[in-house]
Amino acid sequence: MVNSVVYKDTDLVLSVESVSKSFDGFKAINDLNFYLGEGELRTIIGPNGAGKSTFMDLITGRTRPDEGTVTFHQDDGHDLDLTKLREYQINRLGISRKFQTPSVYQDHSVYDNIVLSLNHGRGVWQSLLYKESAADKEAIEEVLETVRLQDLCNERAGLLSHGQKQWLEIGMLLAQKPRILLVDEPAAGMSDEETERTGELLLSLEGKHSIMVIEHDMEFIRQIARKVTVLHQGHVLKEGKFLEVANDPTVKEVYLGRQKHD
Numbered sequence: 257m258v259n260s261v262v263y264k265d266t267d268l269v270l271s272v273e274s275v276s277k278s279f280d281g282f283k284a285i286n287d288l289n290f291y292l293g294e295g296e297l298r299t300i301i302g303p304n305g306a307g308k309s310t311f312m313d314l315i316t317g318r319t320r321p322d323e324g325t326v327t328f329h330q331d332d333g334h335d336l337d338l339t340k341l342r343e344y345q346i347n348r349l350g351i352s353r354k355f356q357t358p359s360v361y362q363d364h365s366v367y368d369n370i371v372l373s374l375n376h377g378r379g380v381w382q383s384l385l386y387k388e389s390a391a392d393k394e395a396i397e398e399v400l401e402t403v404r405l406q407d408l409c410n411e412r413a414g415l416l417s418h419g420q421k422q423w424l425e426i427g428m429l430l431a432q433k434p435r436i437l438l439v440d441e442p443a444a445g446m447s448d449e450e451t452e453r454t455g456e457l458l459l460s461l462e463g464k465h466s467i468m469v470i471e472h473d474m475e476f477i478r479q480i481a482r483k484v485t486v487l488h489q490g491h492v493l494k495e496g497k498f499l500e501v502a503n504d505p506t507v508k509e510v511y512l513g514r515q516k517h518d
């Protein structure tokens with residue numbers, strides 16, 4: 257097993273301890289320990305097959321671990337073991353996930369997409385017929401401003417660029433005021449300008465939400481990196497600041513060398 261350096265902060269929102277998960281005898285996640293601080297922006301990197309997606313699946317309840325605990329430290333001071341909960345229950349606790357491909361209501365306006373996500377639980381038509389309160393409107397405006405789509409609020413979502421759709425979906429999740437936001441390769445398929453704006457968006461969320469971003473694009477990671485966790489063979493290989501991680505010989509060997517990014 258590789259030696260790992262895992263930092264444990266006091267103000268935590270999530271503690272993943274001794275978690276393992278095998279698929280047909282293959283350990284995709286192997287005795288993983290990971291701690292996420294309140295309001296932290298964390299980047300997770302690792303070569304293909306390192307276990308990044310499985311790690312997210314274990315947090316969101318999509319997959320159950322064979323061993324270990326995933327503890328969500330709630331606002332009210334009570335801890336909850338997420339491994340005992342179902343996916344929808346975890347989502348209701350304020351743990352949201354953004355998958356790599358954008359998922360928006362193509363035929364509805366940008367504004368209505370946010371309305372639809374605000375009214376989570378109601379059907380599409382019920383949500384659209386529902387009259388937003390002044391507080392809802394304010395929340396929607398705030399989200400649109402955060403994701404910088406105010407000028408496109410009446411535009412049909414299907415007509416947005418790939419990057420704009422990704423921002424809209426992030427906005428839809430933000431409207432639900434998540435405590436933890438898991439974001440899977442947000443910059444994939446984006447232009448350089450869109451990538452930079454995505455980085456600015458994620459940085460602007462720091463302190464307001466706890467965010468975990470899986471990414472491969474090293475330039476983008478450099479832009480958003482605070483603490484970086486390197487996963488390798490389902491275990492934390494290294495954790496630290498971008499340069500500490502990027503200059504680490506073992507990390508270079510297992511990850512950066514193969515990714516042709518330096």
Ligand SMILES: Nc1ncnc2c1ncn2[C@@H]1O[C@H](COP(=O)(O)OP(=O)(O)OP(=O)(O)O)[C@@H](O)[C@H]1O
Pocket residue numbers: 279280284302303304305306307308309310311
């Ligand atoms: N449902 C499954 N059944 C069998 N094997 C799986 C399953 N899910 C993941 N694996 C295996 O577990 C390992 C880790 O996969 P995972 O997708 O978590 O890695 P990753 O770091 O997200 O990779 P990538 O960067 O390529 O997306 C891989 O070898 C994968 O084939």
